[in-house]
Amino acid sequence: MARWQPGTRERLQATALQLFASHGYDQTTVAEIAAAADVTERTFFRHFADKPEVLFAGQDDFLGIFTGPIESAPADTAPFDLVRLALDASGAFFPDERRPWSRTRQGIIDAHPALGERELGKLATLKVRLGEVLRDRGVPEPAATMAAETAVTVFHLSFAQWIAEGEDRSFSAIAHERLDALTNLVHPAR
């Protein structure tokens, strides 16, 4: 499992983000990213298929972080508890020290529709994979798809709040607040 620690790949990602933020995404070339990270262009392309990929690499790790806890949970775990487990695990992908990086990255993505589409595609893939692992565990339809959609919605809203200006709570705390809001929405405590 990839971790957020020093290394060529991570250095390339950090360098690319700095260049995108200071010079503009469109204005920054792979050659400039490689030079600034003190590696060759060939090395860049060993790690990333193309320039946008430097912002999206780690997709497989990310999917695995979501689906792993669902696949390994005890057989009698309720579907909503599976959703909780997946969201708790996803918090590990967004430690506080990553927040500035995520904020800068999102600003670049939001400013470029093509990157925004890749991001939406990523969330769509996550929904599909979650639905699959839930059905594999015997969760019937339409419950499996509702659970997958709910998990990704909570994830997406939590992430948006986690990178919001002035927010300093952990990803998990924010996700739990949203899960609680959903629980209370569906069955209000009177």
Next chain:
Amino acid sequence: MARWQPGTRERLQATALQLFASHGYDQTTVAEIAAAADVTERTFFRHFADKPEVLFAGQDDFLGIFTGPIESAPADTAPFDLVRLALDASGAFFPDERRPWSRTRQGIIDAHPALGERELGKLATLKVRLGEVLRDRGVPEPAATMAAETAVTVFHLSFAQWIAEGEDRSFSAIAHERLDALTNLVHPAR
């Protein structure tokens, strides 16, 4: 409020859909649609701003159908009941006789990424508007946004099932099944 009944606008929509389905969306011109519906191009453009709009007109009606029941519900209505009211009302927008039209329309949209994006934009607008009317009623955050997202997710999944091959249940029956799945997901009946 526009209704699904004969009239120039509806005739243009039905004619356009037939032409899109038989000749292809890209191959069909506004001139051909107008001629087949026995009106002038100028009349077409009095009803629709451009060719894609013939598939998306009615957006304001649709938003109003969702938000109207929320705005007019008694002050003490619980947020999840507001979601139910909106979904029940949206069923009126999708009577059984509209299903063949909706199926053909979705086939065209799914085959054209630019139309798919307009469709996603429509759902995004719906989420934003729902969040607004819920906050206007005093529903706090993050409950208002969770409720809006949940309503649109249930709507979207219900619509997809309503137009699925072989499906003959009403939109409302399908939406209720999904709301029940969500309720049972969040608070399982043991």
